[in-house]
Amino acid sequence: MTRIFTAPRLTTFFSVLALFASPTSLYASDSSTDTEQLEAQPVHGMAMHGAPRYPEGFSHFDYVNPEAPKGGALKMAVVANGFDTFNPFVIRGVAAAGISNYLYDTLLEYSADEPFSMYGLIAESLETPEDRSYVVFNLRESARFQDGEPIEADDVKFSFEILTTQGHPFYRNYYADVSKVTIENPHRIRFDFQETSNRELPLILGQMPIFPAHYWENREFGKNGLTPPVGSGAYRIGSFEAGRTIEYERQDDYWAKDLGVRKGRLNFDRVRYDYYTDDTVALEAFKAGSFDFRVETSAKNWATAYTGEKFDNGTIITEAIEHHRPTGMQGFVFNTRKKVFSDPLVREALTYAFDFEWTNKNLFYGQYDRTNSYFENSELAATGLPTGRELEILEGYKDKLDQDIFTKAFEAPSTDGKQGLRGNLRTAMELLRSAGYEVRDGKMVHTETGKQLAFEILLFQKTFERVVLPFKNNLARLGIDMSVRLVDSNQYVQRVREFDYDMITQGIGQSDSPGNEQREYWHSSTVDANGSRNYAGVNDPVVDELVSLVIQAPNRDELVQRTRALDRVLLHGHYVVPHWHLAKDRVAYWSHLKHPEKTPKNGTDLDDWWAEP
Incomplete structure:
Protein backbone atom coordinates (compact mmCIF):
# COMPACT_ATOMS: atom_id res chain seq x y z
CA MET A 1 0.00 0.00 0.00
CA THR A 2 1.16 3.48 -0.77
CA ARG A 3 -0.81 6.48 0.38
CA ILE A 4 -1.27 8.20 -2.95
CA PHE A 5 -2.00 11.63 -1.63
CA THR A 6 -3.10 11.34 1.99
CA ALA A 7 0.38 11.27 3.52
CA PRO A 8 1.07 13.30 6.66
CA ARG A 9 1.59 16.98 5.88
CA LEU A 10 5.33 16.93 6.46
CA THR A 11 7.70 18.79 4.16
CA THR A 12 10.61 16.38 3.71
CA PHE A 13 13.87 16.76 1.82
CA PHE A 14 12.45 14.71 -1.02
CA SER A 15 8.93 16.17 -1.11
CA VAL A 16 9.64 17.83 -4.44
CA LEU A 17 9.25 14.36 -5.96
CA ALA A 18 6.13 13.44 -4.01
CA LEU A 19 4.03 14.76 -6.88
CA PHE A 20 4.61 11.55 -8.80
CA ALA A 21 1.52 9.73 -8.88
CA SER A 22 -0.71 6.88 -12.48
CA PRO A 23 -3.06 2.36 -14.98
CA THR A 24 -4.86 0.88 -18.33
CA SER A 25 -7.79 -1.48 -17.91
CA LEU A 26 -10.82 -2.95 -19.68
CA TYR A 27 -14.33 -1.73 -19.01
CA ALA A 28 -17.73 -3.39 -19.37
CA SER A 29 -21.24 -2.85 -18.05
CA ASP A 30 -22.74 -6.26 -17.30
CA SER A 31 -24.00 -6.79 -13.78
CA SER A 32 -23.10 -9.42 -11.22
CA THR A 33 -25.37 -12.33 -10.44
CA ASP A 34 -27.60 -12.55 -7.38
CA THR A 35 -25.39 -15.36 -6.06
CA GLU A 36 -22.31 -13.14 -6.18
CA GLN A 37 -24.12 -10.34 -4.40
CA LEU A 38 -24.94 -12.67 -1.51
CA GLU A 39 -21.27 -13.42 -1.01
CA ALA A 40 -20.51 -9.98 0.39
CA GLN A 41 -22.30 -7.78 2.91
CA PRO A 42 -21.85 -4.02 3.32
CA VAL A 43 -19.20 -3.06 5.87
CA HIS A 44 -18.20 0.37 7.19
CA GLY A 45 -14.48 -0.32 6.93
CA MET A 46 -11.91 -2.95 6.06
CA ALA A 47 -8.42 -4.01 7.07
CA MET A 48 -5.86 -5.48 4.74
CA HIS A 49 -5.57 -8.47 7.07
CA GLY A 50 -7.89 -9.30 9.95
CA ALA A 51 -10.57 -6.97 11.28
CA PRO A 52 -10.46 -3.16 11.36
CA ARG A 53 -9.93 -1.56 14.74
CA TYR A 54 -12.83 0.92 14.75
CA PRO A 55 -16.46 -0.28 14.99
CA GLU A 56 -19.34 0.86 12.84
CA GLY A 57 -20.52 4.31 13.82
CA PHE A 58 -17.30 5.26 15.64
CA SER A 59 -17.25 8.93 16.58
CA HIS A 60 -13.60 9.76 15.85
CA PHE A 61 -10.12 8.29 15.55
CA ASP A 62 -8.42 7.73 18.91
CA TYR A 63 -5.45 9.91 18.02
CA VAL A 64 -7.40 13.13 17.34
CA ASN A 65 -8.96 15.72 19.62
CA PRO A 66 -12.67 15.63 18.77
CA GLU A 67 -13.13 18.99 20.52
CA ALA A 68 -10.41 20.74 18.52
CA PRO A 69 -11.65 24.24 17.63
CA LYS A 70 -12.06 25.25 14.03
CA GLY A 71 -10.47 28.46 12.81
CA GLY A 72 -7.19 30.24 12.35
CA ALA A 73 -4.58 29.75 9.70
CA LEU A 74 -1.66 27.43 9.07
CA LYS A 75 1.25 28.94 7.15
CA MET A 76 3.95 26.67 5.75
CA ALA A 77 6.97 26.93 3.47
CA VAL A 78 8.04 24.93 0.44
CA VAL A 79 11.67 25.01 -0.69
CA ALA A 80 11.37 24.68 -4.46
CA ASN A 81 11.32 26.79 -7.62
CA GLY A 82 7.58 27.32 -7.70
CA PHE A 83 4.69 25.54 -9.40
CA ASP A 84 2.94 25.74 -12.75
CA THR A 85 -0.14 23.52 -12.42
CA PHE A 86 -3.03 22.64 -10.13
CA ASN A 87 -3.04 19.05 -11.40
CA PRO A 88 -0.72 16.68 -9.49
CA PHE A 89 -2.13 13.59 -11.21
CA VAL A 90 -0.38 13.93 -14.58
CA ILE A 91 3.25 13.65 -15.56
CA ARG A 92 3.52 17.18 -16.93
CA GLY A 93 4.38 20.20 -14.83
CA VAL A 94 5.07 20.80 -11.16
CA ALA A 95 1.92 20.90 -9.04
CA ALA A 96 1.27 23.36 -6.25
CA ALA A 97 1.88 22.01 -2.75
CA GLY A 98 -1.17 20.61 -0.96
CA ILE A 99 -3.42 20.25 -4.02
CA SER A 100 -4.07 16.54 -3.79
CA ASN A 101 -4.27 16.57 -0.01
CA TYR A 102 -6.70 19.45 0.47
CA LEU A 103 -8.71 19.69 -2.73
CA TYR A 104 -9.87 16.08 -3.18
CA ASP A 105 -11.61 13.48 -1.08
CA THR A 106 -11.44 9.73 -1.57
CA LEU A 107 -13.91 6.88 -1.35
CA LEU A 108 -12.32 5.67 1.89
CA GLU A 109 -10.15 7.27 4.57
CA TYR A 110 -6.93 5.84 6.00
CA SER A 111 -6.41 5.13 9.70
CA ALA A 112 -2.99 6.23 10.96
CA ASP A 113 -2.80 3.82 13.91
CA GLU A 114 -3.28 0.55 12.00
CA PRO A 115 -1.07 -1.24 9.44
CA PHE A 116 -3.59 -0.69 6.63
CA SER A 117 -7.25 -0.10 7.35
CA MET A 118 -9.72 2.11 5.47
CA TYR A 119 -13.10 3.50 6.52
CA GLY A 120 -15.96 5.03 4.58
CA LEU A 121 -15.71 8.65 3.46
CA ILE A 122 -17.43 9.33 0.11
CA ALA A 123 -18.42 5.68 0.20
CA GLU A 124 -20.73 4.90 3.11
CA SER A 125 -19.86 1.22 2.88
CA LEU A 126 -18.11 -1.34 0.70
CA GLU A 127 -18.79 -4.96 -0.19
CA THR A 128 -16.20 -7.54 -1.14
CA PRO A 129 -16.24 -11.36 -0.96
CA GLU A 130 -13.74 -13.49 0.94
CA ASP A 131 -11.52 -13.88 -2.13
CA ARG A 132 -11.70 -10.13 -2.80
CA SER A 133 -12.38 -10.76 -6.48
CA TYR A 134 -14.46 -7.60 -6.69
CA VAL A 135 -15.52 -4.62 -4.62
CA VAL A 136 -18.73 -2.61 -4.55
CA PHE A 137 -18.75 0.93 -3.17
CA ASN A 138 -22.03 2.34 -1.86
CA LEU A 139 -21.80 6.12 -2.06
CA ARG A 140 -23.29 8.49 0.49
CA GLU A 141 -26.24 10.41 -0.92
CA SER A 142 -25.06 13.44 1.06
CA ALA A 143 -21.63 13.54 -0.65
CA ARG A 144 -21.12 16.74 -2.62
CA PHE A 145 -18.53 18.41 -4.84
CA GLN A 146 -17.48 21.95 -4.00
CA ASP A 147 -19.98 23.38 -6.48
CA GLY A 148 -22.84 21.61 -4.71
CA GLU A 149 -23.33 18.87 -7.29
CA PRO A 150 -23.80 15.33 -5.87
CA ILE A 151 -20.94 12.83 -6.07
CA GLU A 152 -22.27 9.82 -7.95
CA ALA A 153 -21.09 6.57 -9.49
CA ASP A 154 -20.55 8.28 -12.85
CA ASP A 155 -17.94 10.50 -11.19
CA VAL A 156 -16.16 7.52 -9.65
CA LYS A 157 -15.98 5.70 -12.98
CA PHE A 158 -14.84 8.89 -14.70
CA SER A 159 -12.10 9.37 -12.08
CA PHE A 160 -10.84 5.83 -12.54
CA GLU A 161 -10.82 6.06 -16.33
CA ILE A 162 -9.19 9.48 -16.52
CA LEU A 163 -6.43 8.46 -14.09
CA THR A 164 -5.68 5.19 -15.84
CA THR A 165 -5.68 6.63 -19.36
CA GLN A 166 -4.52 10.24 -19.03
CA GLY A 167 -3.02 10.34 -15.56
CA HIS A 168 0.52 9.68 -14.39
CA PRO A 169 1.77 6.22 -15.49
CA PHE A 170 1.81 5.19 -11.81
CA TYR A 171 -1.94 4.61 -11.87
CA ARG A 172 -1.78 2.14 -14.74
CA ASN A 173 0.40 -0.09 -12.58
CA TYR A 174 -1.40 0.57 -9.32
CA TYR A 175 -4.80 -0.41 -10.69
CA ALA A 176 -3.60 -2.81 -13.38
CA ASP A 177 -5.64 -5.75 -12.08
CA VAL A 178 -9.00 -4.02 -12.47
CA SER A 179 -10.78 -5.78 -15.34
CA LYS A 180 -14.27 -4.28 -15.32
CA VAL A 181 -16.14 -1.27 -13.95
CA THR A 182 -19.92 -1.47 -13.55
CA ILE A 183 -22.30 1.31 -12.49
CA GLU A 184 -25.21 -0.46 -10.80
CA ASN A 185 -27.11 2.68 -9.82
CA PRO A 186 -26.20 6.36 -9.19
CA HIS A 187 -24.85 5.51 -5.73
CA ARG A 188 -23.42 2.06 -6.32
CA ILE A 189 -20.38 1.07 -8.40
CA ARG A 190 -18.59 -2.24 -8.77
CA PHE A 191 -14.98 -3.05 -9.73
CA ASP A 192 -14.11 -6.60 -10.85
CA PHE A 193 -10.53 -7.88 -10.74
CA GLN A 194 -8.65 -10.16 -13.10
CA GLU A 195 -6.22 -11.31 -10.38
CA THR A 196 -8.23 -12.60 -7.43
CA SER A 197 -5.18 -13.01 -5.21
CA ASN A 198 -4.57 -9.24 -5.19
CA ARG A 199 -6.19 -8.67 -1.79
CA GLU A 200 -5.17 -5.03 -1.60
CA LEU A 201 -7.22 -3.79 -4.58
CA PRO A 202 -10.48 -3.02 -2.72
CA LEU A 203 -8.54 -0.82 -0.31
CA ILE A 204 -6.32 1.00 -2.78
CA LEU A 205 -9.31 1.74 -4.99
CA GLY A 206 -10.67 3.44 -1.89
CA GLN A 207 -7.66 5.79 -2.04
CA MET A 208 -8.66 7.10 -5.47
CA PRO A 209 -9.31 10.86 -5.65
CA ILE A 210 -12.78 11.64 -6.99
CA PHE A 211 -13.18 14.26 -9.73
CA PRO A 212 -16.43 15.83 -10.99
CA ALA A 213 -17.21 14.41 -14.43
CA HIS A 214 -19.42 17.41 -15.25
CA TYR A 215 -16.55 19.86 -14.65
CA TRP A 216 -14.10 18.03 -16.91
CA GLU A 217 -16.63 17.29 -19.65
CA ASN A 218 -15.44 20.18 -21.83
CA ARG A 219 -11.92 20.53 -20.42
CA GLU A 220 -8.67 18.68 -21.10
CA PHE A 221 -7.54 16.92 -17.94
CA GLY A 222 -3.81 17.38 -18.45
CA LYS A 223 -3.94 21.04 -19.49
CA ASN A 224 -5.84 22.82 -16.77
CA GLY A 225 -2.75 24.80 -15.79
CA LEU A 226 -3.45 27.33 -13.06
CA THR A 227 -7.22 27.44 -13.46
CA PRO A 228 -8.60 26.39 -10.04
CA PRO A 229 -10.60 23.17 -10.54
CA VAL A 230 -13.70 22.04 -8.69
CA GLY A 231 -12.70 19.53 -6.04
CA SER A 232 -14.38 17.06 -3.73
CA GLY A 233 -12.49 17.85 -0.53
CA ALA A 234 -12.83 20.08 2.51
CA TYR A 235 -10.78 22.95 1.04
CA ARG A 236 -11.00 24.98 -2.14
CA ILE A 237 -8.25 27.06 -3.73
CA GLY A 238 -8.40 30.65 -2.52
CA SER A 239 -5.81 33.26 -3.36
CA PHE A 240 -2.59 32.36 -5.13
CA GLU A 241 0.35 33.94 -6.91
CA ALA A 242 1.71 31.78 -9.70
CA GLY A 243 4.82 29.93 -8.57
CA ARG A 244 5.10 31.82 -5.28
CA THR A 245 2.20 31.20 -2.93
CA ILE A 246 -1.11 29.36 -2.67
CA GLU A 247 -3.83 29.44 -0.02
CA TYR A 248 -6.61 26.94 0.62
CA GLU A 249 -9.90 27.91 2.26
CA ARG A 250 -11.95 25.48 4.34
CA GLN A 251 -15.62 25.16 3.37
CA ASP A 252 -17.93 25.87 6.29
CA ASP A 253 -20.63 23.71 4.70
CA TYR A 254 -18.33 20.76 3.99
CA TRP A 255 -20.69 17.81 3.90
CA ALA A 256 -18.38 15.32 5.69
CA LYS A 257 -17.24 17.47 8.63
CA ASP A 258 -19.17 15.44 11.24
CA LEU A 259 -18.20 11.96 10.02
CA GLY A 260 -16.05 9.85 12.35
CA VAL A 261 -13.18 9.91 9.84
CA ARG A 262 -13.26 13.75 9.82
CA LYS A 263 -14.16 14.68 13.40
CA GLY A 264 -11.35 16.65 15.04
CA ARG A 265 -9.46 16.93 11.76
CA LEU A 266 -8.96 19.57 9.05
CA ASN A 267 -9.34 22.32 11.61
CA PHE A 268 -7.68 25.37 10.04
CA ASP A 269 -9.83 27.87 8.17
CA ARG A 270 -6.92 28.62 5.85
CA VAL A 271 -3.79 26.72 4.85
CA ARG A 272 -1.10 28.68 3.04
CA TYR A 273 2.14 27.62 1.33
CA ASP A 274 4.87 30.14 0.48
CA TYR A 275 7.72 29.13 -1.82
CA TYR A 276 11.39 29.73 -1.05
CA THR A 277 14.33 28.90 -3.28
CA ASP A 278 16.78 28.60 -0.39
CA ASP A 279 16.32 26.59 2.80
CA THR A 280 18.51 28.89 4.89
CA VAL A 281 16.29 31.81 3.97
CA ALA A 282 13.23 29.71 4.76
CA LEU A 283 14.58 28.86 8.22
CA GLU A 284 15.17 32.53 9.03
CA ALA A 285 11.70 33.37 7.74
CA PHE A 286 10.24 30.77 10.08
CA LYS A 287 12.05 32.22 13.08
CA ALA A 288 10.81 35.68 12.08
CA GLY A 289 7.20 34.46 12.08
CA SER A 290 6.57 34.33 8.33
CA PHE A 291 5.24 30.81 8.69
CA ASP A 292 4.15 28.59 11.55
CA PHE A 293 5.44 25.06 11.18
CA ARG A 294 8.64 23.47 9.97
CA VAL A 295 9.96 19.94 9.67
CA GLU A 296 13.71 20.05 10.15
CA THR A 297 15.61 17.68 7.88
CA SER A 298 19.07 19.01 8.71
CA ALA A 299 20.76 17.55 11.77
CA LYS A 300 23.09 20.53 11.91
CA ASN A 301 20.20 22.97 11.97
CA TRP A 302 18.43 20.92 14.61
CA ALA A 303 21.53 20.97 16.82
CA THR A 304 22.53 24.60 16.34
CA ALA A 305 19.87 26.83 14.74
CA TYR A 306 16.90 26.59 17.10
CA THR A 307 18.17 28.85 19.84
CA GLY A 308 17.36 32.29 21.19
CA GLU A 309 14.77 34.09 23.27
CA LYS A 310 11.72 32.83 21.34
CA PHE A 311 12.78 29.24 21.97
CA ASP A 312 13.71 29.89 25.59
CA ASN A 313 10.37 31.50 26.47
CA GLY A 314 8.24 28.98 24.58
CA THR A 315 7.09 31.26 21.78
CA ILE A 316 8.53 28.69 19.36
CA ILE A 317 8.43 25.03 20.36
CA THR A 318 10.70 22.25 19.14
CA GLU A 319 9.82 18.58 19.47
CA ALA A 320 11.31 15.31 18.26
CA ILE A 321 8.13 13.25 18.02
CA GLU A 322 8.69 9.50 17.94
CA HIS A 323 6.96 7.46 15.24
CA HIS A 324 6.73 3.78 14.39
CA ARG A 325 6.26 3.89 10.62
CA PRO A 326 8.75 2.24 8.27
CA THR A 327 11.38 4.80 7.37
CA GLY A 328 12.03 3.25 3.96
CA LEU A 582 15.62 8.67 12.23
CA ALA A 583 12.53 7.25 13.94
CA LYS A 584 11.39 10.71 15.00
CA ASP A 585 9.79 13.71 13.34
CA ARG A 586 11.83 16.80 14.19
CA VAL A 587 9.32 19.64 14.16
CA ALA A 588 9.36 23.27 15.18
CA TYR A 589 6.22 25.37 15.46
CA TRP A 590 4.88 28.61 16.89
CA SER A 591 3.08 28.12 20.19
CA HIS A 592 -0.40 29.06 18.95
CA LEU A 593 -0.43 25.70 17.14
CA LYS A 594 -1.61 22.73 19.19
CA HIS A 595 -1.63 18.99 18.58
CA PRO A 596 -3.30 15.96 20.23
CA GLU A 597 -1.58 14.33 23.17
CA LYS A 598 -1.47 10.99 21.39
CA THR A 599 0.61 10.54 18.26
CA PRO A 600 -0.39 7.62 16.00
CA LYS A 601 2.24 5.13 14.94
CA ASN A 602 2.58 6.86 11.57
CA GLY A 603 3.75 10.04 13.27
CA THR A 604 2.95 13.72 12.93
CA ASP A 605 -0.03 14.71 10.78
CA LEU A 606 -0.97 18.37 10.59
CA ASP A 607 -4.52 17.43 9.66
CA ASP A 608 -4.97 16.65 13.38
CA TRP A 609 -3.56 19.98 14.64
CA TRP A 610 -5.42 23.20 15.37
CA ALA A 611 -4.85 26.88 16.16
CA GLU A 612 -5.44 28.18 19.65
CA PRO A 613 -8.35 30.67 19.54
Missing part, protein backbone atom coordinates in the same frame (compact mmCIF):
# COMPACT_ATOMS: atom_id res chain seq x y z
CA MET A 329 15.34 3.63 2.18
CA GLN A 330 17.23 6.83 1.55
CA GLY A 331 20.51 6.60 -0.30
CA PHE A 332 22.66 7.28 -3.33
CA VAL A 333 20.66 5.45 -6.01
CA PHE A 334 22.53 3.83 -8.91
CA ASN A 335 20.83 4.06 -12.30
CA THR A 336 21.54 0.53 -13.52
CA ARG A 337 20.22 1.46 -16.97
CA LYS A 338 23.62 3.14 -17.40
CA LYS A 339 26.48 0.87 -18.43
CA VAL A 340 28.75 2.24 -15.73
CA PHE A 341 26.47 0.73 -13.05
CA SER A 342 25.29 -2.41 -14.82
CA ASP A 343 27.66 -4.63 -12.80
CA PRO A 344 26.56 -5.28 -9.18
CA LEU A 345 30.21 -5.74 -8.17
CA VAL A 346 30.90 -2.14 -9.16
CA ARG A 347 27.86 -0.96 -7.25
CA GLU A 348 28.87 -2.93 -4.17
CA ALA A 349 32.41 -1.57 -4.36
CA LEU A 350 31.20 2.02 -4.31
CA THR A 351 29.20 1.44 -1.13
CA TYR A 352 32.51 0.94 0.70
CA ALA A 353 33.59 4.48 -0.18
CA PHE A 354 30.79 6.13 1.79
CA ASP A 355 31.85 6.75 5.37
CA PHE A 356 28.60 6.94 7.32
CA GLU A 357 30.27 6.99 10.73
CA TRP A 358 32.38 10.05 9.83
CA THR A 359 29.38 11.75 8.22
CA ASN A 360 27.13 11.10 11.21
CA LYS A 361 29.70 12.34 13.72
CA ASN A 362 30.99 15.38 11.86
CA LEU A 363 27.93 16.55 9.94
CA PHE A 364 24.92 15.15 11.79
CA TYR A 365 25.93 15.43 15.46
CA GLY A 366 25.45 11.68 15.89
CA GLN A 367 21.66 11.92 15.44
CA TYR A 368 21.12 9.14 12.89
CA ASP A 369 21.23 5.36 12.61
CA ARG A 370 22.49 3.53 9.52
CA THR A 371 19.84 2.10 7.24
CA ASN A 372 20.10 -1.62 6.49
CA SER A 373 16.71 -2.32 4.96
CA TYR A 374 14.24 -0.95 2.44
CA PHE A 375 11.67 -1.44 5.23
CA GLU A 376 13.73 -0.06 8.10
CA ASN A 377 12.05 0.55 11.47
CA SER A 378 9.48 -2.23 10.95
CA GLU A 379 8.96 -5.97 11.31
CA LEU A 380 9.14 -6.18 7.50
CA ALA A 381 12.91 -5.66 7.46
CA ALA A 382 15.17 -8.62 6.64
CA THR A 383 17.72 -9.25 9.40
CA GLY A 384 20.44 -11.81 10.00
CA LEU A 385 20.38 -14.88 7.75
CA PRO A 386 17.11 -16.09 6.22
CA THR A 387 15.29 -18.71 8.26
CA GLY A 388 11.92 -20.43 8.40
CA ARG A 389 9.32 -19.35 5.89
CA GLU A 390 11.52 -16.60 4.42
CA LEU A 391 14.25 -19.14 3.70
CA GLU A 392 11.69 -21.47 2.13
CA ILE A 393 10.58 -18.69 -0.23
CA LEU A 394 14.14 -17.80 -1.23
CA GLU A 395 15.17 -21.43 -1.79
CA GLY A 396 12.58 -21.57 -4.55
CA TYR A 397 14.88 -19.23 -6.51
CA LYS A 398 18.23 -20.53 -5.25
CA ASP A 399 19.70 -21.22 -8.69
CA LYS A 400 18.91 -17.64 -9.78
CA LEU A 401 20.18 -15.77 -6.73
CA ASP A 402 23.56 -14.63 -5.47
CA GLN A 403 24.53 -17.32 -2.95
CA ASP A 404 25.65 -14.62 -0.51
CA ILE A 405 21.94 -14.16 0.22
CA PHE A 406 21.99 -17.51 2.03
CA THR A 407 25.38 -17.22 3.73
CA LYS A 408 26.02 -13.52 4.51
CA ALA A 409 23.68 -11.23 6.42
CA PHE A 410 23.45 -7.85 4.72
CA GLU A 411 24.99 -4.97 6.61
CA ALA A 412 25.98 -1.65 5.11
CA PRO A 413 29.77 -1.14 5.27
CA SER A 414 31.02 0.44 8.48
CA THR A 415 34.24 2.31 9.23
CA ASP A 416 34.13 1.49 12.93
CA GLY A 417 37.10 -0.58 14.10
CA LYS A 418 40.85 -0.65 13.59
CA GLN A 419 40.93 -0.63 9.77
CA GLY A 420 38.36 2.15 9.32
CA LEU A 421 37.93 3.69 5.91
CA ARG A 422 41.27 2.38 4.69
CA GLY A 423 40.09 -1.21 5.13
CA ASN A 424 36.85 -0.43 3.31
CA LEU A 425 38.70 1.09 0.37
CA ARG A 426 40.86 -2.04 0.14
CA THR A 427 37.68 -4.11 -0.05
CA ALA A 428 36.34 -1.78 -2.74
CA MET A 429 39.57 -2.20 -4.71
CA GLU A 430 39.28 -5.99 -4.59
CA LEU A 431 35.68 -5.88 -5.80
CA LEU A 432 36.61 -3.56 -8.66
CA ARG A 433 39.41 -5.87 -9.72
CA SER A 434 36.91 -8.73 -9.79
CA ALA A 435 34.70 -6.54 -12.00
CA GLY A 436 37.51 -6.04 -14.51
CA TYR A 437 39.06 -2.76 -13.36
CA GLU A 438 42.61 -1.78 -12.45
CA VAL A 439 44.50 1.36 -11.49
CA ARG A 440 46.64 3.01 -14.19
CA ASP A 441 48.34 6.33 -13.54
CA GLY A 442 46.15 6.91 -10.54
CA LYS A 443 42.91 6.26 -12.44
CA MET A 444 40.52 3.34 -12.04
CA VAL A 445 40.12 2.08 -15.62
CA HIS A 446 38.55 -0.91 -17.27
CA THR A 447 41.23 -3.45 -18.16
CA GLU A 448 39.88 -3.96 -21.70
CA THR A 449 38.75 -0.49 -22.77
CA GLY A 450 41.10 1.65 -20.67
CA LYS A 451 38.16 3.92 -19.89
CA GLN A 452 38.12 5.53 -16.46
CA LEU A 453 35.30 4.69 -14.08
CA ALA A 454 33.45 8.02 -14.00
CA PHE A 455 29.90 9.16 -13.33
CA GLU A 456 27.79 12.16 -12.32
CA ILE A 457 25.58 12.61 -9.26
CA LEU A 458 22.56 14.87 -9.75
CA LEU A 459 21.41 17.15 -6.90
CA PHE A 460 18.83 19.88 -6.49
CA GLN A 461 19.73 21.16 -3.01
CA LYS A 462 23.09 22.78 -2.48
CA THR A 463 23.05 21.91 1.23
CA PHE A 464 23.50 18.24 0.33
CA GLU A 465 26.89 18.92 -1.22
CA ARG A 466 28.45 18.67 2.23
CA VAL A 467 27.43 14.99 2.27
CA VAL A 468 28.37 14.29 -1.32
CA LEU A 469 31.81 15.93 -1.44
CA PRO A 470 33.45 13.65 1.19
CA PHE A 471 32.05 10.67 -0.76
CA LYS A 472 33.55 12.15 -3.93
CA ASN A 473 36.92 12.52 -2.20
CA ASN A 474 36.90 8.90 -1.03
CA LEU A 475 36.08 7.73 -4.55
CA ALA A 476 38.95 9.83 -5.88
CA ARG A 477 41.31 7.84 -3.65
CA LEU A 478 40.20 4.80 -5.65
CA GLY A 479 40.85 6.62 -8.92
CA ILE A 480 37.12 7.09 -9.61
CA ASP A 481 35.91 10.39 -11.03
CA MET A 482 32.55 11.50 -9.62
CA SER A 483 31.27 14.88 -10.76
CA VAL A 484 28.50 16.79 -8.99
CA ARG A 485 25.73 18.49 -10.98
CA LEU A 486 23.43 20.91 -9.13
CA VAL A 487 20.21 21.87 -10.93
CA ASP A 488 17.00 23.63 -9.91
CA SER A 489 14.12 21.58 -8.56
CA ASN A 490 12.01 21.74 -11.74
CA GLN A 491 14.88 20.50 -13.90
CA TYR A 492 15.66 17.84 -11.32
CA VAL A 493 12.08 16.53 -11.38
CA GLN A 494 12.10 16.38 -15.17
CA ARG A 495 15.45 14.61 -15.40
CA VAL A 496 14.44 12.07 -12.77
CA ARG A 497 11.17 11.40 -14.61
CA GLU A 498 13.18 10.65 -17.75
CA PHE A 499 15.91 8.67 -15.89
CA ASP A 500 18.46 11.18 -17.17
CA TYR A 501 21.05 10.65 -14.44
CA ASP A 502 23.82 8.32 -13.35
CA MET A 503 23.19 8.63 -9.62
CA ILE A 504 20.73 10.59 -7.51
CA THR A 505 20.09 11.03 -3.83
CA GLN A 506 16.59 9.70 -3.29
CA GLY A 507 14.21 8.48 -0.64
CA ILE A 508 12.02 5.43 -1.29
CA GLY A 509 9.21 5.52 1.21
CA GLN A 510 7.36 2.45 2.44
CA SER A 511 4.19 1.74 4.39
CA ASP A 512 3.51 -0.91 7.00
CA SER A 513 1.46 -2.81 4.41
CA PRO A 514 3.42 -3.02 1.14
CA GLY A 515 1.51 -4.11 -1.94
CA ASN A 516 0.76 -2.91 -5.46
CA GLU A 517 3.07 0.11 -5.26
CA GLN A 518 6.04 -2.30 -5.15
CA ARG A 519 5.53 -2.82 -8.88
CA GLU A 520 6.23 0.87 -9.37
CA TYR A 521 9.48 0.64 -7.41
CA TRP A 522 10.99 -2.64 -8.62
CA HIS A 523 9.08 -4.39 -11.40
CA SER A 524 10.69 -4.82 -14.84
CA SER A 525 7.55 -3.41 -16.50
CA THR A 526 8.41 0.03 -15.07
CA VAL A 527 12.07 0.15 -16.15
CA ASP A 528 11.36 2.19 -19.27
CA ALA A 529 8.15 3.90 -18.12
CA ASN A 530 9.00 7.58 -17.80
CA GLY A 531 7.87 8.93 -14.46
CA SER A 532 7.94 5.58 -12.69
CA ARG A 533 9.58 5.31 -9.31
CA ASN A 534 11.87 2.50 -10.41
CA TYR A 535 14.73 4.93 -9.95
CA ALA A 536 17.40 2.22 -9.93
CA GLY A 537 16.15 0.48 -13.08
CA VAL A 538 15.62 -2.85 -11.29
CA ASN A 539 15.02 -5.50 -13.97
CA ASP A 540 15.12 -8.93 -12.36
CA PRO A 541 12.64 -11.79 -12.93
CA VAL A 542 13.10 -13.00 -9.35
CA VAL A 543 12.23 -9.55 -8.03
CA ASP A 544 9.19 -9.50 -10.32
CA GLU A 545 7.96 -12.77 -8.82
CA LEU A 546 8.64 -11.65 -5.26
CA VAL A 547 6.72 -8.43 -5.88
CA SER A 548 3.76 -10.54 -7.06
CA LEU A 549 4.03 -12.70 -3.95
CA VAL A 550 3.92 -9.61 -1.72
CA ILE A 551 0.84 -8.31 -3.52
CA GLN A 552 -0.87 -11.70 -3.21
CA ALA A 553 -0.03 -12.34 0.46
CA PRO A 554 -3.10 -13.99 2.05
CA ASN A 555 -2.41 -12.88 5.65
CA ARG A 556 -0.17 -10.66 7.74
CA ASP A 557 2.36 -13.35 8.68
CA GLU A 558 2.85 -14.33 5.06
CA LEU A 559 3.11 -10.67 4.02
CA VAL A 560 5.93 -10.16 6.53
CA GLN A 561 7.90 -13.19 5.30
CA ARG A 562 7.45 -12.40 1.61
CA THR A 563 8.43 -8.76 2.16
CA ARG A 564 11.57 -9.82 4.02
CA ALA A 565 12.50 -12.06 1.09
CA LEU A 566 12.02 -9.17 -1.35
CA ASP A 567 13.98 -6.84 0.92
CA ARG A 568 16.90 -9.28 1.13
CA VAL A 569 17.13 -9.77 -2.64
CA LEU A 570 17.05 -6.01 -3.22
CA LEU A 571 19.73 -5.40 -0.61
CA HIS A 572 22.06 -7.96 -2.17
CA GLY A 573 21.41 -6.36 -5.56
CA HIS A 574 23.29 -3.25 -4.32
CA TYR A 575 20.97 -0.78 -6.02
CA VAL A 576 21.72 1.99 -3.50
CA VAL A 577 24.42 3.20 -1.17
CA PRO A 578 22.31 3.22 2.02
CA HIS A 579 22.17 6.44 4.01
CA TRP A 580 20.56 6.86 7.42
CA HIS A 581 17.24 7.12 9.19
